[in-house]
Amino acid sequence: MNHQNENMLDDELARLADTLINGESALPSAENQRLYEISQAVYQTINPTALPNGAFRLKLQKELIEAWQEEQQKRSSIITFIGIPAKRLWQGVGIAATIIVLVALGYLLSNTSTPEGQATTGTAMDSTALPFIGLIAIIFTGFTVFLWWKRRR
Amino acid sequence: MAENASDESLVHQAQQGNQEAFLTLYNRYLNKVYHRVKSRVPLTDVEDVTQEIFIAMVRSIRNFKGDSSLNTWLYTIVNRQIADYYRKKNRKKEPTIEENDDHWDVLTTNERSHDDEYTEIQNAIYHLPDHYREVILLRFADGLPFADIAHQRGQTLEATKSLYRRAIQAIRDMVDGA
Numbered sequence: 001m002n003h004q005n006e007n008m009l010d011d012e013l014a015r016l017a018d019t020l021i022n023g024e025s026a027l028p029s030a031e032n033q034r035l036y037e038i039s040q041a042v043y044q045t046i047n048p049t050a051l052p053n054g055a056f057r058l059k060l061q062k063e064l065i066e067a068w069q070e071e072q073q074k075r076s077s078i079i080t081f082i083g084i085p086a087k088r089l090w091q092g093v094g095i096a097a098t099i100i101v102l103v104a105l106g107y108l109l110s111n112t113s114t115p116e117g118q119a120t121t122g123t124a125m126d127s128t129a130l131p132f133i134g135l136i137a138i139i140f141t142g143f144t145v146f147l148w149w150k151r152r153r
Numbered sequence: 154m155a156e157n158a159s160d161e162s163l164v165h166q167a168q169q170g171n172q173e174a175f176l177t178l179y180n181r182y183l184n185k186v187y188h189r190v191k192s193r194v195p196l197t198d199v200e201d202v203t204q205e206i207f208i209a210m211v212r213s214i215r216n217f218k219g220d221s222s223l224n225t226w227l228y229t230i231v232n233r234q235i236a237d238y239y240r241k242k243n244r245k246k247e248p249t250i251e252e253n254d255d256h257w258d259v260l261t262t263n264e265r266s267h268d269d270e271y272t273e274i275q276n277a278i279y280h281l282p283d284h285y286r287e288v289i290l291l292r293f294a295d296g297l298p299f300a301d302i303a304h305q306r307g308q309t310l311e312a313t314k315s316l317y318r319r320a321i322q323a324i325r326d327m328v329d330g331a
Contacts, residue, residue, distance in 0.1 A: 010314040013321065014299050017292055035318065038274075038325045045192060045274040046293045052187045056200050063204060064179060067211045068172050 013039065093144060100140060104133050160223040168215050175214065179207060182227060188294035189231050193279045194238060195272075206234045277327040285320035292317065 009031055016036050019026040020043045028036040156177060163181075166174035183203075190202045209230050217226055278286055291297045291305070303313040 006315070007311060010311065010318045013318045014314040017317065018298075021293070021296065034325060034329075035321045038321050038328065041270055041274045041328075042278065042289060042321070042324060043293050045271050045278070046188055046290070047191070048184070048188050048294055048296060050191075051184055052200070052203070057183065060183075060200075060204050060207060061176065061179065064176070064207055064211060065172065067208050068175060071211055072170055072172075 017043075093147065097140065097144075100136055104136075107133070161219065164214065164217060164219070164223055168217070175211070178223070179210075182223075183207075185295050186227065186231055189228070189290055190235065192275065192290060192294060193235050195275075198238065202234060202238050205238070206231055209234060273328055274324065277324040280327065281320060281323055284316065285323055288313065288316050289320050 009029075012029060013032050013035055016026050016028055016032065017039055020039060026036070158174075158177070160178070160181075163174045163178050167178065186206055187199065187203050190206070191199050194202050206227075210227065213230070217223070278289065281289070288302060288306075291302045292299065297305070299313050299317070300310055303310045306313060308316070
C-alpha cells in the first residue's frame with residue numbers, strides 16, 4: 001500500500017472517530033471496516049457520555065474536603081499561641097540557634113585568650129559563664145523539642 | 154471562584170490553601186479522570202481508584218511546580234494510581250472477566266456478551282504502549298479534536314491521525330489474536 005493510500009485511510013479513520021463522538025452514522029471503506037468496528041467498541045468502553053453519578057460526586061467531594069483540611073493542618077501547622085507559621089518559625093529557630101552558638105563561641109574564645117608569650121594550657125573559662133550557657137542550651141533544646149513534637153502531631 | 158479561571162491560577166490559589174480553588178479543579182477534571190480510570194480498571198473499582206487519585210492530588214498539589222501542564226501532571230498521578238491498584242491486587246494481566254465481574258452469575262447472555270467485549274477492549278487498552286493509549290484517551294475520553302492532540306504532542310496532524318490508526322490496529326491485533 002502506498003504512502004498516499006495510507007494517508008487517506010488515516011484521514012478516513014480519524015473522520016470516523018469524529019462521527020462516533022458526534023453520534024452520527026458512517027459508512028467506512030472496506031479497508032477500514034474492521035478498524036471502525038474496533039473504534040466503536042473502544043468508544044463504547046470509554047463511554048464519555050456516562051458521567052460519574054451525583055452521589056459519587058458528592059461523596060468524593062466530602063472526602064476531599066476532609067483530606068484537604070487534614071493536609072492544611074499538617075502542612076501549615078500554625079503554632080496558635082505564637083501565631084507564626086511553622087516554616088517561618090523554623091527559620092527563626094535556625095537563626096537563633098546560629099546566633100547562640102556564635103555568641104557562646106565568641107564568649108569562650110574571649111575567655112581563653114592569654115597574655116602574649118604565655119603558653120595556653122587547658123580551657124580557661126569564667127565560672128559564671130557556665131550556668132548561663134547551660135541555661136540557654138536547656139531552654140533552646142526544650143523549645144526545639146516542643147516544636148518538633150507539635151509538628152509531629 | 155471564577156469557574157473559567159485558568160488551571161495555573163487555580164493551582165496557585167490552591168497552593169496558597171484555597172480549598173474552593175481546589176474544588177473547582179476537582180470539578181473540572183473529575184469526568185476526564187473518571188473516564189481514564191474506567192478505560193483501564195474494572196467497573197466495580199472505578200470509583201475507588203478515582204477517589205485515590207484525587208486524594209493523591211490533594212496531598213501533592215503543593216509540589217506541582219508548573220513545569221508541565223496540570224493535565225500532564227494529573228495524568229501522571231492517574232497512571233501511577235492505576236499501576237498501584239494493580240500492584241495491590243497483585244494482578245499483572247488485567248482485567249480478567251472472572252475477577253472483574255462480581256455480578257457475572259446473574260448476567261443474561263446478552264449482558265455477558267457485552268461485558269465480554271468490554272473487558273476484552275479494556276484489556277487491550279491497558280496493554281497498549283503509552284503513546285497509543287494516550288492518543289485514544291485524548292480523543293475519546295477528553296474529547297480533544299485531532300488538531301489539538303497534534304498541537305499538544307508537538308506533531309503534525311497527519312502524524313497524529315496515523316498514530317491513532319496504528320493504535321486502533323494494535324487493539325484489533327490483540328482482540329483478533331493476530
